[in-house]
Amino acid sequence: MKRKLRMGMAGGGPGAFIGAVHRMAARLDGKIELVCGAFSTDPERNRLMAEKLFLPEERCYPDYETMFREESRLPEGERMDFVAITTPNVTHFKIASEALRNGFHVICEKPMTWSLEEALRLRDLVRESGLIFALMHNYSAYPMIRQMRRMIEEGKIGTVRKVVASYDLGWLSAPNAGKQAAWRVNPQISGIAACVGDIGTHAEHLIEFVTGLEITELSADLSTFVEGRVLDDDATILLHFSNGAKGVIELSEVACGEENQFKLRVYGSEGCLEWSQQTPEDLIWKTNDAAMRVLRRGWAETDASAHLLSRLPAGHPEGFIEAFANLYSDFADALCAYMEGRECQTWFPSVESGVRGMNFIENAVRSSENHAQWRKLERI
Amino acid sequence: MKRKLRMGMAGGGPGAFIGAVHRMAARLDGKIELVCGAFSTDPERNRLMAEKLFLPEERCYPDYETMFREESRLPEGERMDFVAITTPNVTHFKIASEALRNGFHVICEKPMTWSLEEALRLRDLVRESGLIFALMHNYSAYPMIRQMRRMIEEGKIGTVRKVVASYDLGWLSAPNAGKQAAWRVNPQISGIAACVGDIGTHAEHLIEFVTGLEITELSADLSTFVEGRVLDDDATILLHFSNGAKGVIELSEVACGEENQFKLRVYGSEGCLEWSQQTPEDLIWKTNDAAMRVLRRGWAETDASAHLLSRLPAGHPEGFIEAFANLYSDFADALCAYMEGRECQTWFPSVESGVRGMNFIENAVRSSENHAQWRKLERI
């Protein structure tokens, strides 16, 4: 890498949680610098954000269209290289397609788009552009998730038979849960699903990533527990996999008392692996014929794929920001290789993952509308 | 209580796990003495067991029919008061009905019978006899389960919205899992379900016990992962409850690496409660507006209903045998009150619980046969 990569930002105004995370993640490894942004549609809040970020006034843009237009006019040594999209779902497609059209690479929050139809169109645009598109399924970048994937790949637990994921938060337990919550339960902004879109796609993506299996069929039971709410705030989804394995995703955003409780267990013919996001440095490995093992990030018996995503020695806790930064770092390496015309082995969730996620949402909602009817998850 | 109660035993020969637990549980509080048994159909093993238990030869019977006949001829001050049935499922109905016919009270292993039809007939027999019948859903007798039930009853977590149970063992992961396993997967002995009968009924019972809600509808996805096996060894079951709550029971006996992992989470509008059988002394209570609390058996903030089932000060671990013994102790108190013509407040799972359990099995199997079709769980 010969220079820092230059990031522009859509969204992430004052108070926005995920926008701030994107910035910290982008900074952490020193490979990326933020050079411009359209942080808020409110001019004053937009300006304040830019100031807080020490950006020059002229690179704080009133909207993403202006940002892409103006930046693309700057000389190569100055203009942004890619945009991070951290706005609500409904705008993802428009911003991403506009970015691609202007030649900018994209890193995009999940769910990828507002609808499956948009997802398919975006995939076409990405393919046509030849540009790099990364989808921010950050949980896939925890080192011990890579360890889990590798161990399953290596057959350490035999043939996968059963997958159990649960993702529970309590933040939508009451009707008014603040601004960050409001748009997520508004179908105009969020799409056809709230809970299934917001956290269900994380579970779906992580399951397929970790097991290397495809979900082929699902039966979903969505609920809306809080009165007056239109979209789902809870769901349980039965799964069938390509190899005959079975599974279940249990989801709730009205799981009152839970912080961000995302857990995944995979059972195979020879053992099981268990991971929990709130203790992300542990991977529990159990078999019938040995003592339970707790593999720890940075410690013995861990794989190179996990070490590569690790910054500190074992026992010095890494967390959410570090996992997020892993995707940024791998995206940056890929971008750099792209610019230099090199091959690059780094991995991050792609526009394909986004299409699968939107297809998952679509089918879960349709299944639930038909009393949890089983639906095939076709490859599209 | 003026004298120890006298127990006879059907089953529980050398090497039988649950029979030995019944005996330890019966002994623990000194309210019960074992006076006779028909432990094994193998005469030599039967004799050996009786000898090991210091029983006189004449009270070691070749079979349960003989036991009931001979014991009922003994004088009141000598003959057994009740029988503990610890044999495989297929014999429960015959032994229990014969016991009742001879005027003996019954404590019976779960699932209650081999079929729903037998369960309904047994209920009639129990009602007609006026005798005491207890079903050994031992998990309901853990002190912190009583605490959980009490807190839900008191509204500590508001209206119940979501129930998540999982019960995973790895012992049937391979085709040959020993003698204890063999009969459980044999439909002639076990009934129409293996996993759902063996552990699913524990989950079903505990959920209804703890929440005070009824499961009204279910959709079940049963699997058989081990080749050559006829009955289910894994299942996931979606639930709807009487008050509109939703739930899921995730079950597996091919969860390779798991010991006896039974977990229960209940989410309400105001908070959640979480219990795990492998750390039975903890009850986790989370809400959105307070720090997480871990209520501990014997410590502050625990209810009288939990204290009553507790023998030791906090920090001196109690476990499975103690919970089991709680049912025996409460059964003994009820029996004693019965004999003395007194009312008695103690609780234990009844023949009604057994009918519900068998109905649950019946409907889960039928649902799964029809691609997880939703089925009503009628009150019968």
Next chain:
Amino acid sequence: MKRKLRMGMAGGGPGAFIGAVHRMAARLDGKIELVCGAFSTDPERNRLMAEKLFLPEERCYPDYETMFREESRLPEGERMDFVAITTPNVTHFKIASEALRNGFHVICEKPMTWSLEEALRLRDLVRESGLIFALMHNYSAYPMIRQMRRMIEEGKIGTVRKVVASYDLGWLSAPNAGKQAAWRVNPQISGIAACVGDIGTHAEHLIEFVTGLEITELSADLSTFVEGRVLDDDATILLHFSNGAKGVIELSEVACGEENQFKLRVYGSEGCLEWSQQTPEDLIWKTNDAAMRVLRRGWAETDASAHLLSRLPAGHPEGFIEAFANLYSDFADALCAYMEGRECQTWFPSVESGVRGMNFIENAVRSSENHAQWRKLERI
């Protein structure tokens, strides 16, 4: 074993914690029956206890002297075989010596005696009598403690370098902590130490048992935090071991908020082992070159010595009473072998352990009186 062994009991009246535990432990395995007792010096409470235990009136004795005298006059097929001493410290010596004099074997609560001098005299009496004497250091009978001992013996963690024990309870945090507490802080009844005697000897015994090392030197810093109290309620004790290892015992009974928190870590040149009494089924094994392992009672990689003390399959929690019962069971086997003139391999803490414990107390108190002066722990 041809018959149940017959136990008499000194102490353990209504409300006494440890007396009740002795009875449950003695019952659990069906090898022992309680036949008589002198439970309380208060005649009414004594009578009530006997009634609750279904003992015949004539075997409820007003005091231990009468019990021993009268029982020794009963025919061999009737009289008690051994006594369980569960009274406060000050009476242990008198009761134990009287029991031995009358030919009864003894199982005795810890600390063994009121003073070191008594301990030495009791050892002489035990030796002279040729009878069996067991000291109730119950923690040594947890299966995973035996596993820990075995692994250290086998060199699994190399040469022991450092031992860290802590034992914390909060029950004496306030001046008035009830009847069970009152005598423990009264030097007339308890001896020269409270905290060091009550829980310090448990730590001392477990450390030497598990490591196979002897403490050769100590430096103790005892404290009394609650005003008006005469004896220690807190202590920290530095240790040197026979092989050059170092250690520390941290003790407190004013550790407000703690239940019965007894933890032990042993570090060797090749790894460490860690156990905690509140999760007694886990033994944590860490090394520098492998993943952390959690050995679980009843599961793979556990030793025969641990299996022998285990009643249930893994995942069915055993606890304090079961550990206690292990000592009773092994004591019973030894007693039976004694009666039949056979050798017996079972182990339990002996009068020698009691002497070491009293010597530990003596030296800890003397060290602390001299500003934590180092004192040799001579073999005596």
Next chain:
Amino acid sequence: MKRKLRMGMAGGGPGAFIGAVHRMAARLDGKIELVCGAFSTDPERNRLMAEKLFLPEERCYPDYETMFREESRLPEGERMDFVAITTPNVTHFKIASEALRNGFHVICEKPMTWSLEEALRLRDLVRESGLIFALMHNYSAYPMIRQMRRMIEEGKIGTVRKVVASYDLGWLSAPNAGKQAAWRVNPQISGIAACVGDIGTHAEHLIEFVTGLEITELSADLSTFVEGRVLDDDATILLHFSNGAKGVIELSEVACGEENQFKLRVYGSEGCLEWSQQTPEDLIWKTNDAAMRVLRRGWAETDASAHLLSRLPAGHPEGFIEAFANLYSDFADALCAYMEGRECQTWFPSVESGVRGMNFIENAVRSSENHAQWRKLERI
């Protein structure tokens, strides 16, 4: 803050653990930019580091003297504002004093200096200079440590009676533990202590920080377990506090199998608080009259002082780098206020903390040389 602060770096060449952490921590919040460095005395490694950090060649200096001299000649709008010292102990004093002499503020790794004498001289220099000096006791910047401090200050656990700290690592278990280890056990580079200097000072600082008490007296038992090693690799230190409380610090770098296990428990007359560095988001609060509470970073019942150091909502794990970055962020705010002539409330460990730490080392070593003689820790 009107512009990013400009950091220079002494040390932190390729492969250096703590130097990399300083850089990530400095970057995370976007308040600081690295502008120059003298990373390594090896010119090639120095150059490589600068290149990797995208620094211009002219600001990669051959040594710290050159860096300070050249930077101080740059115009105000360009030159570095402060230096981060991440070299081995022996050079801290020289680099820090040279930085101060040239008008640069300092952020310095611990232990502060090679000797107590240097610490006292450095304190004079800091006082004379009026510049800002921060010592990197990063553990004090975990949000839940601030929470712990605040709760003790507020009397939530009453009067502190007992403090128990343990800090265990296994990395020095074998004679050759790599380059990072080599200098730490070399008295020419490390000073009079290894283990006590490296991790003991962390424990000493955290204890005083959290309790608000001063250690007034200590008795230390240092050991060297690995043959051929000159300095201590293990220690246990008894403590007396200003208010009559007692304590113990248990330390080891030969605790084979431990990663970076730093734990702290504080017992007061009304309850206790417990924290462990490997689960830094939890603060356990126990009392005798309420259920155990687990306060979680970002969740209910946490204090403003903890929230201020928190970047993410609860359940999104923060860790070591974030805590480290908290000190950098607060240092940056203080520096900015200094430049603008404003007051600033942020806190970070100061040169006074460094003097106390070096005094602690000095006395621990002297105590241990005299068979753990008690020594007063005078205020100096």
